[in-house]
Amino acid sequence: NAGVTQTPKFQVLKTGQSMTLQCAQDMNHEYMSWYRQDPGMGLRLIHYSVGAGITDQGEVPNGYNVSRSTTEDFPLRLLSAAPSQTSVYFCASTYRMTARRETQYFGPGTRLLVL
Amino acid sequence: AQSVTQPDIHITVSEGASLELRCNYSYGATPYLFWYVQSPGQGLQLLLKYFSGDTLVQGIKGFEAEFKRSQSSFNLRKPSVHWSDAAEYFCAVGGDNNNDMRFGAGTRLTVKP
Numbered sequence: 001n002a003g004v005t006q007t008p009k010f011q012v013l014k015t016g017q018s019m020t021l022q023c024a025q026d027m028n029h030e031y032m033s034w035y036r037q038d039p040g041m042g043l044r045l046i047h048y049s050v051g052a053g054i055t056d057q058g059e060v061p062n063g064y065n066v067s068r069s070t071t072e073d074f075p076l077r078l079l080s081a082a083p084s085q086t087s088v089y090f091c092a093s094t095y096r097m098t099a100r101r102e103t104q105y106f107g108p109g110t111r112l113l114v115l
Numbered sequence: 116a117q118s119v120t121q122p123d124i125h126i127t128v129s130e131g132a133s134l135e136l137r138c139n140y141s142y143g144a145t146p147y148l149f150w151y152v153q154s155p156g157q158g159l160q161l162l163l164k165y166f167s168g169d170t171l172v173q174g175i176k177g178f179e180a181e182f183k184r185s186q187s188s189f190n191l192r193k194p195s196v197h198w199s200d201a202a203e204y205f206c207a208v209g210g211d212n213n214n215d216m217r218f219g220a221g222t223r224l225t226v227k228p
Contacts, residue, residue: 035218041220042119042205042219042220042221043205043218056214058214092158098211098212101164104161104216106151106158107158108156108157108158109158
């Protein structure tokens with residue numbers, strides 16, 4: 001299994017540009033989520049999905065869109081990038097949202113710089 | 116609302132020395148507690164977790180953590196640190212669902228030769 005994969009690893013955007021961060025998992029996990037990591041703040045939940053076709057907002061959803069058309073993929077879209085979205089983005093997955101006893105697996109991260 | 120505090124932003128220890136990373140949490144019910152490690156350029160890897168039962172939890176790579184309800188703490192320990200332990204460590208508290216998880220700001224560990 002490849003686990004959780006993310007692309008790209010690094011991206012530079014100009015303010016106002018759009019882009020999609022890709023996330024895929026091959027473990028047949030129902031629950032997938034996106035976090036952002038900022039210095040001094042730990043990880044904060046952006047959006048999550050409990051299965052194909054079902055998404056919901058996390059702690060810091062503004063400026064981000066998600067969709068879940070398949071079990072495997074959970075892309076994160078920035079429609080109009082802002083410097084405040086400069087961060088490291090992590091995708092994670094686990095068996096189910098309520099499977100708190102199951103390990104949550106994290107991807108390697110995407111480092112985004114918005115100028 | 117739940118929250119996690121990791122009081123130490125950066126800790127430096129000598130190789131072979133013991134290690135304790137502090138974590139304090141705030142949670143209204145019985146918490147589920149986690150420690151993750153993040154090596155440079157990598158994602159987070161679960162070291163250990165506490166749900167119930169024995170308050171001393173053993174994890175991977177020789178780490179352990181002790182849940183102390185009276186102190187709202189879940190400190191991570193290792194008796195003898197190796198150079199490969201240099202990384203950033205995150206404490207997290209969760210509830211019934213994975214979307215309830217809250218992470219601390221992290222502690223960066225440097226290991227001196």
